Amino acid sequence: MEFQKIGFIGCGNMGSALATTIQKNDRSIYLSNRTPAKAEALASKIGAQVQSNMEIATDCDLIFLGIKPQMMGDLLQEISSTLNARSTPAVLVTMAAGLTMQTIQMLAQGNAPIIRIMPNTPVAIGKGMILYCTQNVSQKATDEFCSLLSGAGRLDELPESLIDAGSAISGCGPAFVYLFLEALADGGVACGLPRAKAQAYAAQTLIGSAELVLQGEQHPGTLKDAVCSPAGTTIQGVRELERNGFRSAAMEAVIAAYDKTCALAKKE
Ligand SMILES: NC(=O)c1ccc[n+]([C@@H]2O[C@H](COP(=O)([O-])OP(=O)(O)OC[C@H]3O[C@@H](n4cnc5c(N)ncnc54)[C@H](OP(=O)(O)O)[C@@H]3O)[C@@H](O)[C@H]2O)c1
The missing domain is CATH 1.10.3730.10 (ProC C-terminal domain-like)
Structure with missing residues (x-):
C-alpha cells in the first residue's frame, strides 16, 4: 500500500467532498485549512485529524492541494522545503484549474510526483467525473489512487494537453x-x-x-x-x-x- 496517510490542505467545497469520499477507504486522513474551524468541523464529521500545512507536508504520503489556483504559489512556497527534505517524496494532487503539472513542480521547487485531477461538484454524491493525468507517478500508485477515488464517480485518464478541454465539459x-x-x-x-x-x-x-x-x-x-x-x-x-x-x-x-x-x- 503506497498511501497510508492522506492529507488535505484546503477543506473548501472540493477538498471536503474528496476527503469525505476517501475516508470510506481504511486510511488515516489529515486535514488543514486556513480557517481552522472548517477543518475541525470536517474532521469531526468524517473521523479525521486536524494538522498544520507543515505537518501534512512532513508526514502524508498523498497530499491533496484543495486551494484556489491563485493561492498555490504562496502555499507551495510555505511547504516546499519540507516536501523536498523528505526521504520518500509525497505525491501531490492538484485540482487547480489552468495550472499545469510543470507549473506545480516549478512552484514546489522540486521534482515531486504529481497527479493533476479535474473533478466536478457531483463527486459529493459519488456521481462525479474526474479527469486525471500524472507525472513521475508509478502505475501501481496511480492504480491505488484511482481505487481510493472510485467512490467519487467515474475517473478517466487524459493527456494533460486535453485536461482543460475536458474540464470545460465536466468541470463547468x-x-x-x-x-x-x-x-x-x-x-x-x-x-x-x-x-x-x-x-x-x-x-x-x-x-x-x-x-x-x-x-x-x-x-x-x-x-x-x-x-x-x-x-x-x-x-x-x-x-x-x-x-x-x-x-x-x-x-x-x-x-x-x-x-x-x-x-x-x-x-x-
Ligand atoms: N468547485 C468546483 O466545482 C471545482 C471543480 C474543479 C476544480 N476545482 C478546484 O478545486 C480547488 C478548490 O476549489 P473550491 O471550490 O473547493 O474552493 P474553496 O471552497 O474556496 O476552498 C478553498 C479552501 O482552501 C483554503 N485555503 C486557502 N489558502 C490556504 C492555505 N494557504 N492553507 C490551507 N488552506 C487554505 C480556504 O480556507 P478558508 O476557509 O480560510 O477560505 C478554503 O477552505 C480550486 O483549485 C479549484 O480550481 C473546483
Missing part, C-alpha cells in the same frame, strides 16, 4: 446543466405544473437520458429520433430549440469556458 458543465434543468422546469410551471413536480420531472429526465447514453451503444441523435414521432409533439419542441440556437449555445458555452481557462493559464 454542472452549471450549464442546471440552467437547462431550471429552464425545463420553468416551461412546466408555465404550463401549470407545481414547481416541485416540474423540477423533479426535469431532473429525473436528465438522469435517465444521460444513463441511456452511458449504458447503451446508441448515438444521442438516434435516441432523440426515437422520441420524435412523425407529426408529433416532441419534434415541435425540437424545432423551437433549433430555431433558438440551442445546440450552438451549448457548444459556445463549452468553447468560452475553455478559452477563459487558456487565457488564465497564459497570465500565470
